[in-house]
Amino acid sequence: xxxxxxxRKEFAVKDGVFTALPSIDLNVExxxxxxxxxxxxxxxSTLLRCVAGIDTPQGGEIYLADRLIYSGAxxxxxxxxxxxLGMVFQSYAVxxxxxxxxxxxxxLTHGAKRVPKDKVRDxxxxxxxxxxxxxxxxxxxxxxxxxxxxxxxxxxxxxxxPVVLLMDEPLSNLDARLREEVRHQILxxxxxxxxxxxxxTHDQSEALALGDKIAVMDAGRIIQLGTxxxxxxMPATPMVAEFLGQVNWLKGQVASAxxxxxxxxxVLADTRDLTGGVQLGIRPSSIELMPVATGAANEFxxxxxxxxxxxxxxxxxxxxxxxxxxEVRAQKPFRxxxxxxxxxxxxxxxxxxxxxxx
Amino acid sequence: MVAPFVAGKDxxxxxxxxxxxxxxxxxxxxxxxxFLAALPLVIVLILLGVIIDVSVVDNINSGLSTSFxxxxxxxxxxxxxxxxxxxxxxEFTVVTVITAMSIGGSVAWLVERTDLPGKRLVYVxxxxxxxxxxxxxxxxxxxxxHPRIGMFNRWMMDLFSLDSAPVSIANxxxxxxxxxxxxxxxAFMMTSPIFKALNPSxxxxxxxxxxxxxxTLRYVVLxxxxxxxxxxxxxxxxxxxxxxxxPAIIGLGNRIFTFATVVYVKIAPDTGIPNYGFVGAVSVVLxxxxxxxxxxxxxxxxxxxxxGVIQGRGYRPKLVPLGNKxxxxxSGLGLYFLMSKLMPLTMxxxxxxxxxxxxxxxxxxxxxxLANFTVIDWGLVWRGARNTLTLVxxxxxxxxxxxxxxxxxxxxxxxxxxxxxxxxxxxxxxxxSLIFAVAAVIFALFxxxxxxxxxxxxxxxxxxxxxxxxxxxTRVLNGALLQINRELEDAAYVSGIRTLATLWKxxxxxxxxxxxxxxxxxxxxSYRELTVAAFMVTQDNIxxxxxxxxxxxxxxxxxxxxxxxxxxxxxxxLVAAYWALRTGADxxxxxxx
Numbered sequence: 001x002x003x004x005x006x007x008r009k010e011f012a013v014k015d016g017v018f019t020a021l022p023s024i025d026l027n028v029e030x031x032x033x034x035x036x037x038x039x040x041x042x043x044x045s046t047l048l049r050c051v052a053g054i055d056t057p058q059g060g061e062i063y064l065a066d067r068l069i070y071s072g073a074x075x076x077x078x079x080x081x082x083x084x085l086g087m088v089f090q091s092y093a094v095x096x097x098x099x100x101x102x103x104x105x106x107x108l109t110h111g112a113k114r115v116p117k118d119k120v121r122d123x124x125x126x127x128x129x130x131x132x133x134x135x136x137x138x139x140x141x142x143x144x145x146x147x148x149x150x151x152x153x154x155x156x157x158x159x160x161x162p163v164v165l166l167m168d169e170p171l172s173n174l175d176a177r178l179r180e181e182v183r184h185q186i187l188x189x190x191x192x193x194x195x196x197x198x199x200x201t202h203d204q205s206e207a208l209a210l211g212d213k214i215a216v217m218d219a220g221r222i223i224q225l226g227t228x229x230x231x232x233x234m235p236a237t238p239m240v241a242e243f244l245g246q247v248n249w250l251k252g253q254v255a256s257a258x259x260x261x262x263x264x265x266x267v268l269a270d271t272r273d274l275t276g277g278v279q280l281g282i283r284p285s286s287i288e289l290m291p292v293a294t295g296a297a298n299e300f301x302x303x304x305x306x307x308x309x310x311x312x313x314x315x316x317x318x319x320x321x322x323x324x325x326x327e328v329r330a331q332k333p334f335r336x337x338x339x340x341x342x343x344x345x346x347x348x349x350x351x352x353x354x355x356x357x358x
Numbered sequence: 359m360v361a362p363f364v365a366g367k368d369x370x371x372x373x374x375x376x377x378x379x380x381x382x383x384x385x386x387x388x389x390x391x392x393f394l395a396a397l398p399l400v401i402v403l404i405l406l407g408v409i410i411d412v413s414v415v416d417n418i419n420s421g422l423s424t425s426f427x428x429x430x431x432x433x434x435x436x437x438x439x440x441x442x443x444x445x446x447x448x449e450f451t452v453v454t455v456i457t458a459m460s461i462g463g464s465v466a467w468l469v470e471r472t473d474l475p476g477k478r479l480v481y482v483x484x485x486x487x488x489x490x491x492x493x494x495x496x497x498x499x500x501x502x503x504h505p506r507i508g509m510f511n512r513w514m515m516d517l518f519s520l521d522s523a524p525v526s527i528a529n530x531x532x533x534x535x536x537x538x539x540x541x542x543x544x545a546f547m548m549t550s551p552i553f554k555a556l557n558p559s560x561x562x563x564x565x566x567x568x569x570x571x572x573x574t575l576r577y578v579v580l581x582x583x584x585x586x587x588x589x590x591x592x593x594x595x596x597x598x599x600x601x602x603x604x605p606a607i608i609g610l611g612n613r614i615f616t617f618a619t620v621v622y623v624k625i626a627p628d629t630g631i632p633n634y635g636f637v638g639a640v641s642v643v644l645x646x647x648x649x650x651x652x653x654x655x656x657x658x659x660x661x662x663x664x665x666g667v668i669q670g671r672g673y674r675p676k677l678v679p680l681g682n683k684x685x686x687x688x689s690g691l692g693l694y695f696l697m698s699k700l701m702p703l704t705m706x707x708x709x710x711x712x713x714x715x716x717x718x719x720x721x722x723x724x725x726x727x728l729a730n731f732t733v734i735d736w737g738l739v740w741r742g743a744r745n746t747l748t749l750v751x752x753x754x755x756x757x758x759x760x761x762x763x764x765x766x767x768x769x770x771x772x773x774x775x776x777x778x779x780x781x782x783x784x785x786x787x788x789x790x791s792l793i794f795a796v797a798a799v800i801f802a803l804f805x806x807x808x809x810x811x812x813x814x815x816x817x818x819x820x821x822x823x824x825x826x827x828x829x830x831x832t833r834v835l836n837g838a839l840l841q842i843n844r845e846l847e848d849a850a851y852v853s854g855i856r857t858l859a860t861l862w863k864x865x866x867x868x869x870x871x872x873x874x875x876x877x878x879x880x881x882x883x884s885y886r887e888l889t890v891a892a893f894m895v896t897q898d899n900i901x902x903x904x905x906x907x908x909x910x911x912x913x914x915x916x917x918x919x920x921x922x923x924x925x926x927x928x929x930x931x932l933v934a935a936y937w938a939l940r941t942g943a944d945x946x947x948x949x950x951x
Contacts, residue, residue, distance in 0.1 A: 052848070052852050053851070053852070054851065054852070056772070079851070079856075080848075080851040080852050081850075081851045081852075081853075081854045082854070084854065085852050085853075085854075086852070086853060087848070087849060087852035087853070089845040089848070089849060090845070091843055091845045093845035093846050093848065094849075095846055095849075095850075095868075106853075106855065106863060106864075107850075107853035107854050107855055110855050110863055111853055111855045111859075112854035112855070112856065113854055153849070156849075156853060160853050160854060166852070
């Protein structure tokens with residue numbers, strides 16, 4: 001649905017040129033919920049804005065449903081209004097001088113793809129019903145809460161029956177509770193309508209929850225592309241691993257295939273074809289705490305040095321060796337006062353992340 | 359509920375905004391906006407080019423292709439009138455700035471930083487002040503303080519048996535005083551945000567650490583607001599430097615010239631033909647000096663932003679309790695109102711009722727009649743009123759249309775040359791408006807083909823009126839546009855709405871308060887505009903202020919006063935509309951003239 005070839009975007013800055021995107025290749029399938037994930041300044045929003053046509057790239061090509069909408073070489077630039085898109089913005093960008101209904105209707109009555117007059121009302125009300133905002137149709141939008149405004153923005157972008165729906169950090173202006181609610185709504189509505197979505201976020205839980213596919217970006221490049229489970233279990237680099245969730249790091253030496261010597265002890269893990277110094281990553285979720293030794297593989301003793309009560313979980317800091325402290329999330333049995341107690345950490349060999357040391 | 363729609367489906371699309379006619383596509387898109395923005399700016403550059411050209415060619419009467427010469431500048435240097443008028447202009451400017459800043463600044467401080475009661479009334483006095491035409495006030499002061507006929511002087515001479523008038527308005531200081539009274543309103547509006555924005559915690563920090571009130575003022579407050587005050591003073595001096603109305607009303611009859619009136623007598627001489635080359639040379643000097651003031655203004659403005667004194671909203675500045683001094687302050691305000699509004703109005707009414715001007719007396723009362731009103735050439739007044747009202751409608755409308763296009767390009771587009779748009783749109787402020795008037799006359803007379811009837815039409819007035827308004831309109835709209843989140847506009851494009859439709863359906867409604875305010879403000883300024891019109895009118899395109907000016911200049915003070923009263927009466931509905939619209943609005947949004 002979206003095909004991007006060698007897209008290049010530069011910004012003129014005070015002392016020269018800043019290359020936001022050196023050369024991006026990307027392919028989004030029809031009906032896919034595609035997430036661009038990355039820290040701020042990674043170029044993900046720039047990429048989205050280039051697809052929207054709000055920013056103009058300096059080179060490369062963008063196809064939208066097999067239609068060439070941008071080409072540096074062929075000097076093609078289709079204006080944003082002619083691309084047939086829908087977009088949801090971080091700031092909602094609902095027009096504050098209009099009602100909910102008028103916001104959704106304006107693109108249908110004054111946009112490039114117009115709808116017969118007698119159809120407008122049905123379309124608007126249907127789009128509003130998708131996000132449960134139909135009963136607020138006549139409210140002026142400034143009277144709505146942030147979550148409601150963002151739902152209006154979603155309805156507006158769906159009502160134009162977009163080729164692709166673009167979403168630029170739509171949840172980051174909402175508070176934590178609303179975020180989950182609107183996130184759920186985005187997922188159900190987009191799946192129901194079957195629209196192709198390109199979604200930008202810096203929040204890994206959003207990306208993992210929403211994306212059919214995720215592209216992790218850093219410094220204007222796509223570092224890794226895959227499904228949420230692929231990314232989580234097999235992050236291509238330590239940076240991706242850290243970006244998708246907390247990781248405890250261990251330095252080690254490959255003793256033989258599948259065996260790594262670490263300050264904690266001898267660890268069994270898939271070393272693939274790595275030799276010499278490695279970096280070993282263990283997610284808190286891959287560590288199981290045992291009150292007593294069971295003698296299982298990859299089980300090491302440690303001392304609880306700090307505990308932080310998080311409500312449903314408890315976060316423990318465990319000293320595994322001199323200079324090695326693990327962060328572990330513990331469930332029910334470990335609630336209570338455990339300070340200075342000894343525990344045993346069992347680590348799942350299959351979930352170990354192994355990288356060459358640098 | 360209707361059937362669910364399918365994403366990407368095009369079945370229900372009935373029309374595309376591109377349409378079948380290519381012209382519609384162009385009108386609908388950015389090229390039209392770029393054209394709209396470029397048109398007035400190109401004319402600005404052409405007119406400035408004309409003035410510079412005129413100053414260096416031998417004889418404009420024989421066309422553009424004549425030979426290069428510096429003869430006009432040599433004449434200029436040898437003309438004693440130029441030196442005396444330069445001295446006069448500088449002195450006039452200094453007196454104006456001192457008067458305007460000390461009145462406007464004190465009132466602003468009273469309103470923003472003290473517990474003065476009746477602040478709303480002060481706003482009314484100060485904002486309405488900007489709408490009372492300066493020429494009206496100047497005429498009132500002539501009737502009051504003229505060395506020969508001035509009412510005050512006559513009283514004093516009778517009372518104390520003096521041989522000559524004790525005070526006279528007919529000198530440079532007097533002119534500066536009147537101009538300063540007029541510009542005090544603007545000084546007020548420009549300085550009150552400065553006092554309002556100063557973070558009171560900076561003062562409190564100084565007080566807490568043991569500095570006395572005057573020390574706080576000297577070491578904390580003044581250093582912080584000094585650049586902003588200086589910038590305001592320079593801004594006002596730009597206006598005063600090229601002011602025409604007061605020097606014309608008071609100075610011209612008494613042979614006291616400033617640059618503006620020198621240009622006037624050279625382009626509209628009582629005898630002989632206009633010396634355009636000389637006018638061009640004076641204009642170039644005037645442009646250079648004004649441009650220097652504007653450059654200085656920008657330098658100082660940048661300095662004033664450096665401190666970032668503006669700390670946002672959400673705090674209430676601590677107000678200085680006035681106590682009994684409140685009465686003193688209100689007496690001062692009352693005196694200002696009397697001198698700038700009431701006294702001139704009274705003088706004008708009195709003058710309009712008498713065959714020749716004389717002080718109040720039983721004898722004078724017996725001569726009161728409406729004779730002045732009956733002998734007026736009402737045909738001329740009617741023509742002037744019609745032309746003026748045409749301008750009052752079209753000038754704000756067109757200048758807003760052009761201004762919006764320019765501001766949109768400057769603030770929103772990613773056009774490479776957008777800074778040029780910004781820069782050129784500021785020129786009509788940096789360059790005195792009378793220069794554009796003179797240039798337009800020369801352009802219409804000598805450069806346009808003789809077959810194009812442009813000179814002496816309302817259209818030529820309209821063109822220059824709009825051009826000189828562009829700076830103000832774009833400054834205000836730039837600020838207003840910056841307040842509107844860019845994503846609101848992007849959202850419109852991405853959902854398929856084109857540039858013009860986006861401007862009309864999204865940007866204009868959001869800017870509506872600013873646009874309405876600017877429209878009325880510009881309508882009022884166009885209504886009272888004398889300077890530009892005085893340089894350009896003929897019998898056909900005469901405006902109401904020029905009728906007043908013409909009668910005054912011709913020595914018919916009584917008739918002139920009568921017409922100016924008609925003028926003021928017609929002003930009332932406009933001011934009322936302005937006031938109605940402003941009710942509840944923040945008065946500080948009032949744009950600077």
